[in-house]
Amino acid sequence: MEKLGAVRSAVADGALDGALTGLMCGELDTARRRVAELLDGFQRSFGAGEDTPITLCSAPGRTEICGNHTDHQHGRVLAAAVNLDFLACAALNGTNTIRFQSQGWPMVEVALDTLEPGEEERESTAALVRGMAAQAVEKGYPVAGFDVFATSEVLPGSGLSSSAACEVLLGVVENHLFCRDELDPVTIAQMGQRAENVYFGKPSGLMDQTASSVGGAVAIDFADPAAPVVRRMAVDLNKEGYALCIIDSGASHADLTAEYAAVPQEMGAVAAYFGKKVLREVEEGQVLEAMPQLRKAVGDRAVLRALHFFADDKRVGEEADALDKGDFAAFLSLVNESGRSSWELLQDITPAGAVREQAMAVALAVAERALEGKGACRVHGGGFAGTIQAFVPLDRLARFRERVEQTLGAGSCHVLSIRPVGGTVLWG
Template sequence: MTDAAGTHQRFTEYYGHAPVGVWSAPGRVNLIGEHTDYNDGFVFPFAIAERTWVALGDRHDRVVRVATSFAPDAVEIHLDDLAPHAVDGWAAYPLGVTWALGRFGADLAHVRGVDLYITSDVPVGAGLSSSAALESAVALALDEHWGLGLDRPTLAKVGQLAENEVVGAPTGILDQSATLLSEPDAAVFLDCRSLDAEVIPLRFAAEGLTLVVIDTKVEHAHATGGYAARRASCEAGATALGVPALRDLRVEDLDRAQAVLDDETFRRVRHVVTEDRRVLDTVRTLREHGPGAIGSLLDASHASMRDDFEITVPEIDLAVETARAAGAIGARMTGGGFGGSAIALVADDRVDEVTSAVRAAFAEHGFGAPVIFTEQPSAGARRDA
């Protein structure tokens, strides 16, 4: 059983003694704002119900040992030996967080080691940020256990540093912020430059709407080349246009950008600049008109990711097109791209119709069966036991 009690039990069975506590953090769906985070822009994610749990036990030496339900062997390392290239594989996430805490003020020379046991029901490779859920749960557990007193925006930076420097994925801070700052029935409107965050009510349930997640089962990995290449294009575009980051451009600047940049770089820039505008428009529309009015913004975001940023795959495009044709208010890819999941905002009475249509379309095109489920915005990271 994957929950706090089950994780507590697995820790006890594995290590032979009870943990001092269990912490958890959720996966996330990004409602809108893709690849804007590392361009100092705006994002709008929310937490999902699926979570990663971390049970923590104290040790009397300076070794950190991590075990999990999804790998056969534990990994351990002395605190003095922690470094970006000292670990790899799945253990790079929790041990990377341990190292990164030292870069944000933790005195790792004067803390005792810990035993960690990790369980999760966040789908891996689905674009729902299983990695940030793991990083955030570990960061919250170690922060409390070691008495570090770091606030949640700082813990988000810890997770991002671990993913960038230890895992080797050049991601922004969207995912970690979502898992740490989210609240039920709301999304986090985050300025990735200032890290100012505002929790915005979504009111999906009250408006009779359900968010349908379509996991295409096409796995992606941020540490591979496509994500890094997009980030490099964005940085090149900002340099050529003389701005610190693409956040500093407006839609009105795109004519000048097109005159300066090659076609591919221009399209990458256009996606980010227009996506930032769509995030702002989505927040404004929610406040003024409610969630039923944001469909066209979700649709436009997907078209931009497909045509300008070129990060969708045929399965994702089919899921989005089919969901719309079956009555979804709006639909788009969510996550970093090159696989993963699509989301569709659907009236409650059309969920079955949309689900059936997507499954049928995948079968007709010879694609593997997608995993389709519904989500309601959920709580962020917390201590569970």
Template sequence: MTDRAGEVADPAPADPGRDVAGRAAAGFLHRYGEPPAGRWAAPGRANLIGEHTDYNDGFVLPFALPLRTVVAAAPRDGARWSVCSEFSEHPAEFGADEVAAPGRVTGWAAYVAGVVWALREAGHDVPGARLAVASDVPVGSGLSSSAALEAAVLAALVDLGGLELTAEQLPRLAQRAENAYVGAPTGIMDQSAVIRCRAGHALFLDCRTEAVEHIPFDLAAAGLAVLVVDTRAPHRHADGEYASRRAACESAAELLGVPALRDVPAADLGAALARLDDDETRRRVRHVVTEDQRVLDTVELLRAGRIRDVGPLLTASHASMRDDFEITVPEVDTAVEAALAAGAYGARMTGGGFGGCVLALVDAARADATADAVASAYAERGYRTPRFHRATPAPGAHRL
């Protein structure tokens, strides 16, 4: 939940011991003087594998995290919406005129206004509402805090207004809010994951057709854990670099005469690369094509219950992001190297790059030791102390 004005404060007294749903309800009571009508939650997400393939019409394999954003809400009369967040001391209020066009609501509240705008643009009678937001999803870490906010707000407004929308329709609405209203050029993966994921499963998503398959991903039964390392590395030129990678992929697809890089078979990669004159473009294409194949290979292993065997694919994905797509940073590479040296089966950066989080597939009994190894490597290099979470595949957006 980025506050683009840089305002990060708590409008109500925070209770660190209170769970996020309790904090959202308390924030609502503090702001509006009465309890909310309900609470709606949406998770952050980690992408097990499949980075920068979504906008290339390719394949991704995210799963939802126990970390979540909760919106406490109640209806109000008229076409007006007010929202407060524990991450900003400045609440926002806007009406139909302010959400009539992108750019009229700015800062963190634009994500909320964007959802209202997208619903209204799609012809839905959006109820006026009062909302309060609390979240455990780290901001700027590549775990989709913005999609979690959009999905929780969307779930609340759909329920409050009795709107007839299917789970298949919701991700596109949330994506439209982020793309067209906020102005962030994200693909469909984040919104699909935070809305459509199931507990104990990863979401195999075809980003062209939006077909999904829920792939069993029972880490506990296999004695495994996914350790999420929040590297706390500052994002370096992330917006511009993301846009440049996307433009390079679209240009390469045009040069190769295909609708998207997803249409270049891995078996024909060598021939495709030989048709490109620029080495940088060749490396960008090689990442996307091989990453799509790694997603497909990972899905096959998970279907067979061979979770440990996906480790080398995760590590190969990271090497491709580092060397071919050039989207990692030293803190991220250090976390991967330290986790592998500590015995992880595989490790990779997750998210758009230039900072963010690393996933490490480890024996559950070794998770703490792996975290210690990463923390020691960071201390030796003078990096900020990382934060750690154990990731258990969680459900998508729902009412509490």
């Protein structure tokens, strides 16, 4: 690892410019300033001197492109890393405690005396910190205390999966500090999922962590979650004449855990009807043939959600093929199909019983009208709240953004890039 003062000089001299450019992080002056402020924050938080050996790491948020609620059923997804990230400065601290300071939040301290999940830590950052460290130890690596100061552009509730980015960031730091960089990106992603499921207490698939950890645009097949098959694609949206927009609906994810949990539960109930654990093990024809009995056994919404799974799982391969062939028109048509399926069959746009407030539905209606028959839009991520996604022609981008923000508020439309690099060590 390099000493903090040397890293500060490297930033000022432009030695870090190549790494920062690879992150698609915007203007270099802004990126350099962000790293300098990160180093200052680390020093303030932990009293570090200029001679402290440090490492700089980054992990991106992700955007789901297709495969809405398919990963937890061992299905396929299409996702991409984006140019909003968690950036961190980390260093060993000579103790048995991990100290994690995310800018603007209280410091989290996790003693490594016990590595078991704690009920008192559920749904907290401490749970993720403990969960990631515990798994590195389980793999035989000597994890000890370290300090992390992080700044995040992946805002909580943005639909870009800040939790997965945080998990991947911790995995990258621990991989570099303790594991001799021997953990591959998919292994770090699997560690992140387990930390979120077992320690944090949120049921989730593996898509978010894999997209963040691997980087670029990826089609991921989770038929065997222990060994997901990752297919990378080169996607240049600017060359195709489109921008990727993530639009904040204004609705919060708070109090929606039951809504999210019901999706895998109901899909699982359909699979269980056929003696299977997940829908990937069931044929769509079986569901269609057993429809009358199945509706009585598990309910109509569960059946419709299963039909969405089969459709979106198939669409992932079709969208990936369209991108590989350079058929962007076909890709956009499939994105719109995925959006309609999520609304009509998966039903993850409006929480059950919501009448007065239907923010996601409003956002989709506004975006569709602003596109004027061009491009595509769909729900983004888990649904029910948070964000939607739109692919917008560059020559219509300014007008699109203006119309969307007239209804949803200034700053609600974020124009992003697909980041080619996943979780990474930038320096040290």
